Amino acid sequence: MASKSGLEIQRDLERFVSKWRSYSGSERAEAQTFLNELYAAYGTDRTAAGAKFEDFRTSAGFMDLHQPGVLIVEMKKPGRALEEAAEQRRRYWQESSDPESDVPAARWVIACNFHEFEIWEPGRFPNQPRVRFTLEELPDHYDALLFLQSESIEPVFSEHRRELTADAAKHIADLYVSMAERNAAPVDEMQRFTMQLVWTLFAEDLGMLAGYPLQQTVERLLREDDPDSSRDLGHLFKLLNQKGDQNRRGIYAGTRYVNGELFAQSDAVYMTRDELEHLKRASEFDWRQVNPTIFGSLLEGVLGDERRSELGAHYTHEADIMKIVTPTIVRPWRERIEATTTSAEARALLDELCSFRVLDPACGCGNFLYVAYRELRGLEAELKARVVDLAGRDGLPKPKDLPYYPLANMQGIDIERVAVRIAQVTLWMGHRQMIDRYGGAEPVLPLQDLSAIRAADALQVEWPETDAIIGNPPFLGSQHLRGTLGDDYVEWLSKRFRVGIKDLCVYWFRKAIDHMKPGQRAGLVGTNSISQNRARSASLDYVVAQGGVITDAVSSQKWPGEAKVHVSIANWVKKPTSSPETFKLDHRGAARGAEGAAAAARPAARVRARPRQHARAPLLPVRLDRHDGRRRHHRRQGAADHRARAAAGERLRVFGPGGVRRHRRRHALHARARGSTGVGAAVPAVAHDCLVHPLDVGRGSRGDARIRHLPARHRRRQLAGGRDDRAAGARPLDHRLRA
Known part of the structure; x- marks a missing residue:
């Protein structure tokens, strides 16, 4: 299922508001329908997310909704004051943890009476809600509930106006x-x-x-x-x-x-x-x-464009920006903050945070940098509070003269000079706003030096030393490069990067991984060609080959803008000291072993076998056991049933030769393996162990699971033996499919 963009969520919430604005019935009659539709507006199936209705806790009673470790919802009938839910909120939250299962208390608590919402984060801010708004204001505050799309995305509580x-x-x-x-x-x-x-x-x-x-x-x-x-x-x-x-x-x-x-x-x-x-x-x-x-x-x-005379109609929603800023910046730093145990350790980490630099090598008007700066100021405030708390616990005096995160740590490159000017003004405005929100920082006047944000062609200049790379490179397709950039520039791209003519964003992915040092993180948006066909080999495969380990990815989603492109989002860490145990694909977590792979390989997954693999690749071994030409079977099978069967280790029936006549090589391989060209003929139980890249697990246009077989020369290489990938539990293609 494609991930929803911020704009799509906002539009679906407008329809949600239109339906529920006049509701005046009881809580019990419609609370579950209300919450199911609220989850659906964020592109999430409530049951798949693990959220349960009427979850019982011994002394607290029944929670209206409980998503363990993530969310509690307490509903009231329309017209009831949300303050009446205060005692229930407190008791539910206190009893929502389960030490035996290692499930922490829910991070978020919502109180709602169908027409008003309160969002609480009781573990950090027990005395007041993070935000309160009406149902009519929900579309404008949609990013305050981003944890409904995924618990891995940080919600945003700022007033957007x-x-x-x-x-x-x-x-x-x-x-x-x-x-x-x-x-x-x-x-x-x-x-x-x-x-x-x-x-x-x-x-x-x-x-x-x-x-x-x-x-x-x-x-x-x-x-x-x-x-x-x-x-x-x-x-x-x-x-x-x-x-x-x-x-x-x-x-x-x-x-x-x-x-x-x-x-x-x-x-x-x-x-x-x-x-x-x-x-x-x-x-x-x-x-x-x-x-x-x-x-x-x-x-x-x-x-930014002399040919246009109208105000821009699109902007990048923060919900989409946070799909990069959260896994690349916020989550790693928050984990380190929570791991500190002494005031001195937290104080040293604060110094490290305040020297942390962020580069957007296609910064445009600076919205990624603004959001990154805002979140880093928030992390600075969290870390300062931890320094003080740990000092008080140990009987030490309250630390003074703690540093602040400097605006000058924001770095950017853009080819348009006016975009650079807008980015600088955006950050100067944000600098002043964050002082109101998080407290003192360096003086706002004279304006801080933002010369690290400069006008240049990011592909032709050296990038500055940095600690993290984020951004949204241009969405210019390979077929448009010559007409837009000219023959000379395209020839230079081909010679400089040695991968031929690809979508323009591909070259940013290559340059980013080459620029990074071990342990550094990056997150980029690209056209969804980066997870497909030949563009993938030049981008994501190259990232993996250079030691990149993908931690979070979105396989496909719409991106706001006139081009109406579909994008893929990839976040990775380069050569980590220890490989992450899980990754998140389309906001769903999965372990990196066979069990996680089975959970990730949902029905309707488009699975592509990769021509080459690398020892460092974050690969998932997926076992596909039988082929069957009956596609109607897949239409009848529900998604939950397929997931359950995969998790139980059953054989998966995948899209067979009847639907792949376009791919003649693939069809020929099937026919040779079964000794027949009949479309409906069953193939003997031929085991295929294929290595699947995280971004290769997506949804097909018809909801059919399918596999593209390796070319013969690559099968021979696999059968020649001795690759590190076998240690992860994967095996080469069965010899009966040898060309």
Whole structure:
């Protein structure tokens, strides 16, 4: 089953809200239907996730829903106050652990009365909910419940203000388009001027520039018969790049030295009265509520492409960003934080965290970097709290002068200069917002140096030393490379990477694994060709060959954008000191042994045998015992039945020759093995032990399980013997399929 994107979840939740907004019945009548449909909106089958209704605990009674180790839900009838659930919440949570089975207490607790939600994290924040919102607000707060999609994804509790952000971005976009249409200045100057305006509007509402100098200047200009914006705004922007106090009087008295290269050039563009009106309306928004990542993504659609004149319609949802940030950054660090046992150990880990660098080599407007920075500031706060708690436990004085995570640790590369400017402004805005959320950090003014985010072709320049790599490389298909990039560039790609012409994202995967050091992690989004056919051999197979161990992967999901591409997501660690015991495919965990493989090889799994294997590959031995041409059988079999049979070690019937006539080599192999060309003829019990890459387990278009056999030369290599992969329990293809 393809993983749902954030946009798809949001749309399904809108339908969910439409159905349930008028419900006024009892709790008992519809609570289970309500929760089943809520799980389904996140693309999750409740029973497959292990969530149980009416789970009994001796002194606490029956929990309305319990997903062991993950979630408790306490439902109330519409109109009942959520505060009435407080005592039940507490008792249920206290009794939700099971030491004998090594199941911890549920991390999350939801109180809900059909029209309101409270999300609690009692183990860390026992005295107040992480967030509270109404049913109508659920689509905007969908990422607060991301644990319904997978317990491995961190929920996001920030206020997104998506509609407000989009409205603010529209006014700025209209202003820029108006200037561009009349050719008010060179494109580079207009782009820089627009970002100067955006940062100043934000800084005024956050109290970084006292007295609202920009807003006052615009209002004064609109009162004049012949306003000269280039003169007055030019003066303001020069003051923001001035270290001394000269000329800081009147409405400019609250200005300060900003620098950060943002105002190194004060590009004061002359604006018409209509453009000043756009700017005035933009200044009336509460910019404290604007989401920098959404704003930057939307605005990039205007500033980043001269051929477009409309505001961008798409942005990357944080639910999708967290599918990389959680396994590559948050989860490994949180595990290390929880493993500390002394204050000195935690303090040393804090120093290590504060030196941790993150690189996005295709950073665009900086939304991946913003989310990474926000989560690292959150980890810093957790670790500081642990330092203090452990010191108090051991009777030590409360530590002082603890370091903070520096903004300058964010690194990025993008080929578009305007995207780099947007990314820098996005992070400067985030820097100020995180101080409100997590406490003090380095001063916000002068602006912190973000020269580590630079404009360049990431494939042609050296990447900086870093500790983790994340990002979303361009989705340009191999068939479009010459028309978009030109013959010379495509020939250079072919010579530089020596894998021929592939989808553009493939080259980022290769460069990332080559750049990494042992123990470092990476997570990238790619077109789903990286898990298929020849593009896989140049990307994921190459990652594995260089020592990469995939820890989390999404086989296929839609990605928001005009291209409507389907993507695959891969997170890996390079040459770990000990191989992870589990991996997560499409948010489901599986052990790396045969039992985990059987659980992962669900019915409707598309299983591709790989031509070559490597000793370090995170491979799953899957046993496929019989072939049967009757595809109707698979349509009748339910998914749960197939999983149960696989887990019990039964033979799996897989898609046979009747449905693979397109693949003549495969058909010929089947015919040779059974000595007949009859479509429905049963094949004797021929054992196939095939090594399966985690991303090779996905859903076929018809729900049929199928296997592509190895070419003859590779079967001979396997039969020649002596590979390390056999130690994992896999065996070569049966000799009866020898070409």
